[in-house]
Amino acid sequence: MKKNKKVGENTLAKKLIGIDLGGTTVKFAFIDTKGNVLTKWRIPTNISEHGSHIVPDMIKSISDQMRKDDYNASDFYGIGMGTPGAVNREKGTVVGAYNLNWDIVQPVGATISANLNLPILIDNDANSAALGEYWKGAGDKAKDVVFITLGTGVGGGVIANGKLVHGINGGAGEVGHITVVPNGYQCTCGKRGCLEQYASATGVVHIAKDMAKKFTGHSRIKELIDGDEDLSSKMVFFLADNGDILANQIVDRVCSYLGLALSHIGNTLNPENIIIGGGVSNAGNTLLQPTTRYFQENAFPSVRDSTRLKLAQLGNDAGIIGAASLALQFRNNQPFGTK
Structure with a gap:
């Protein structure tokens, strides 16, 4: 023994x-x-x-x-x-x-x-995290689940009828490269306007810097940017929680792109759950609620009424x-x- x-x-x-x-x-x-x-x-x-x-x-x-x-x-x-x-x-x-x-x-x-x-x-790695949430996390025993991870980049995994979907060349689940802004920010993949450039941690900061240029009111974010100080996506969501007007406008913009992309996924696959993970998801309901609203605005009615957006549960263990x-x-x- x-x-x-x-x-x-x-x-x-x-x-x-x-x-x-x-x-x-x-x-x-x-x-x-x-x-x-x-x-x-x-x-x-x-x-x-x-x-x-x-x-x-x-x-x-x-x-x-x-x-x-x-x-x-x-x-x-x-x-x-x-x-x-x-x-x-x-x-x-x-x-x-x-x-x-x-x-x-x-x-x-x-x-x-x-x-x-x-x-x-x-x-x-994104497929592995998707399997983790499907098996022991926010998948909640559903057989059809899409996982999206918002970190330095944006990745994803698709599970249909309990099995990972890989596609003909392993490219299934590349949700970070759904175009949300035609001719938008340049992406490392070579395309323009990919979700990754708008909803990743680096994308949030990119949007913040662009919006700060046109903002004329008082904002701690604008002060940080104008002072050439460090700014993180975590700080943007924190300041949004604490009433910073510009921060709330940035979060709304980010969530509008994310909700739009997730509606495309929902309209195509109609999974039971779309699970949002990665470091940016630590913003919790500050991210989830407006994203859900934009998802519902853009989703086909039967998809809107059946596909649920959820936050990941396993964190780094997924x-x-x-x-x-x-x-x-x-x-x-x-x-x-x-x-």
Whole structure:
């Protein structure tokens, strides 16, 4: 009998390993098949030398934690991982994750699997977060869910009938590149007017600076911008909560674009829930209420009456929980979302 198990833990039940790889931090968790986190930890992401240390660091960290918790490979069904970049799910490779310095194809899956003697499935980080909210968060047991994450950029994941939608080339769920302003702000993707440039943390600040140029009243935001001081999306929403007129106008503008984009998603997919996560979503109802209003103004009536906008519930755990759920495919060789 293993000696270091938590009280009440079934030592015979196999578990899952979740990895959420980010540009600054790698998050890990051992999770049971009901989605309960047993152990979680993190390490810094070492992107030096073309990101060559990232995979070895992950392997070592998981091995060390397995020894610490008195586990071995036979205690797990497998590993699920969420990562930035373009993922080839069949080959387990990642390329184009520039914030990791992975500019050439990385054989991530094969390397991790060979070293830990466990099967692994890899998907996009936004898809992993979508699975997390679907499984244990704000998805609320609905089978049709869209997740949108508002952070430095804007990402998303689509779950239809309990399964992730990837599209023909893995591009499904790129909600951040829905055009909300024709010929608008230049996006890093090469297009103009993408939602990402208006509803991300950086987009909120961009809108704030443009609107401040034309604002003639008193506003702390205008003072900060005119004084060339730092301004964040968090501060914009905070000042809006505290009655700053310009801040409220900025938030209304941001939410109008977000609500419009979500209405397009709703009209196309009619999911039961559209879940809003990411750092910007920490604004709570200050973001959700006006966004819902604009969504309802632009949504088809039957969509407006059936699709609900909700805030994410899992915070930073969504990615690791969702990634771990990928490994459920290795239980009885059945894909996630099937019985």
